[in-house]
Amino acid sequence: MIVEYHRPQSMEEALDLLARSQPRTTVLGGGLFVNQEQKEEIAVVDVQSLGLSDIQAKGNKLVLGSAVTLQELLVSGQAPEALEKSIRHQDPYNRRQVATVAGTLMAADGRSPFTTALLALDPILESVRAGEEAKEDHLGDFLPLRAERLSGALVTNLIIPRNAALAYEYVARSPADLPLVSAAVGQWPSGRTRVVLGGYGDQPVMVLDGPTPDGAAAAARDAYSQAGDAWAEASYRSEVAGVLVERCLEGISEEKEG
Numbered sequence: 001m002i003v004e005y006h007r008p009q010s011m012e013e014a015l016d017l018l019a020r021s022q023p024r025t026t027v028l029g030g031g032l033f034v035n036q037e038q039k040e041e042i043a044v045v046d047v048q049s050l051g052l053s054d055i056q057a058k059g060n061k062l063v064l065g066s067a068v069t070l071q072e073l074l075v076s077g078q079a080p081e082a083l084e085k086s087i088r089h090q091d092p093y094n095r096r097q098v099a100t101v102a103g104t105l106m107a108a109d110g111r112s113p114f115t116t117a118l119l120a121l122d123p124i125l126e127s128v129r130a131g132e133e134a135k136e137d138h139l140g141d142f143l144p145l146r147a148e149r150l151s152g153a154l155v156t157n158l159i160i161p162r163n164a165a166l167a168y169e170y171v172a173r174s175p176a177d178l179p180l181v182s183a184a185v186g187q188w189p190s191g192r193t194r195v196v197l198g199g200y201g202d203q204p205v206m207v208l209d210g211p212t213p214d215g216a217a218a219a220a221r222d223a224y225s226q227a228g229d230a231w232a233e234a235s236y237r238s239e240v241a242g243v244l245v246e247r248c249l250e251g252i253s254e255e256k257e258g
């Protein structure tokens with residue numbers, strides 16, 4: 001239950017509030033997740049007045065404020081087409097207007113399309129905590145530790161490379177349903193290829209980050225060889241993971257040739 005609501009006007013005020021231990025104080029992005037019923041009494045710090053809603057292209061980087069909504073990113077024209085596809089898959093229109101970039105990443109499980117696609121671009125997440133210098137982490141390093149790392153901290157920006165090609169493919173029980181298996185491939189001009197799978201578990205998993213795409217489909221099949229649950233058998237997920245990765249790689253090749 002939310003027992004206190006704060007809308008600080010400065011970063012300093014926000015970080016002081018988040019540093020309190022009682023009541024437990026947490027960031028409110030769009031609130032879709034935070035507003036879900038919970039027994040614990042919490043205070044929330046609404047970040048909407050902190051100037052974290054900018055989308056800025058800076059050279060080879062796209063800097064997204066943590067409070068940018070998925071719909072703002074979608075209509076900005078700044079996101080790669082495959083990231084736009086993952087945003088449409090993540091949430092329907094009404095929820096996209098509310099869900100923020102940071103809130104979606106921090107609340108994501110393995111089925112989150114937006115998180116799967118973004119992880120393939122190896123973005124950097126900036127966060128800050130009262131009395132400390134701002135920190136930069138690779139999103140892939142931050143996600144497994146997010147419960148601990150978010151305590152008292154505020155995510156400020158997400159920095160995405162603009163020079164990498166991206167592909168996102170999935171299978172689901174219906175086109176709008178969350179994926180049973182999804183795959184995202186990021187590829188840099190150097191040939192560096194990063195492959196991420198989603199659709200299962202606590203978070204999407206990175207299965208390859210190498211100088212070439214060699215072995216990507218086999219690595220994907222291997223990574224999901226035990227990924228069975230009530231939604232799909234492991235053998236099915238494993239097979240489909242390989243197919244989707246190949247489809248992503250073909251898509252990127254065709255885009256380069258075209």
Ligand SMILES: Cc1cc2nc3c(=O)[nH]c(=O)nc-3n(C[C@H](O)[C@H](O)[C@H](O)COP(=O)(O)OP(=O)(O)OC[C@H]3O[C@@H](n4cnc5c(N)ncnc54)[C@H](O)[C@@H]3O)c2cc1C
Nearest residue numbers: 027029030031032033034066099100102103104106107155
């Ligand atoms: C009806 C409903 C259906 C949903 N369906 C789906 C679905 O199909 N697929 C799916 O993936 N999700 C789904 N969700 C979850 C929801 O879409 C995501 O959790 C949502 O995108 C979260 O975004 P938000 O900005 O509202 O986050 P919030 O609820 O505001 O925050 C989520 C978490 O992130 C933290 N946080 C937010 N911003 C920051 C920040 N700047 N710094 C540090 N921490 C931060 C919060 O403290 C909280 O722990 C659903 C939610 C609802 C209510």
